[in-house]
C-alpha cells in the first residue's frame with residue numbers, strides 16, 4: 001500500500017495527510033473548505049425557501065387532496081405566482097414545487113368543485 005501523500009500543515013508546519021481537512025497536530029482547519037452549494041441554504045435548494053408562493057402552492061396542492069375546502073384554487077393561483085417569481089429570479093428556485101401545486105391543485109380543485117356542483121345539482125333535482 002502506498003503511503004498517503006503528506007503536506008506540511010499551513011498553521012503549525014507538521015506533516016499531515018494531504019486529504020485531511022483538520023490538522024491532527026494543531027486541530028486547525030486545513031485544506032479547502034467545501035463551499036456550500038447555496039449561500040445560506042443548507043437544504044441545497046431542495047426546499048425553495050426564497051420562493052414562498054411556490055412552497056405554499058406545493059403544500060396547498062398536497063392538501064387539496066382533502067375534500068370540502070377549495071384549497072386547490074389557492075394552490076393554482078400561488079403556483080402561477082411561484083412560476084413567475086422563479087422566471088424573474090431563477091436563483092429562488094421552486095419551479096417544481098409551483099408545478100406540483102398547479103397540477104395537484106388543479107386536478108383536485110376540479111374534482112372537488114365538480115363533486116360539489118354535481119352534489120348541489122343532485123340535491124336540487126331531488127326536491
Ligand SMILES: [Zn+2]
Nearest residue numbers: 009012023026
Ligand atoms: Zn497544524
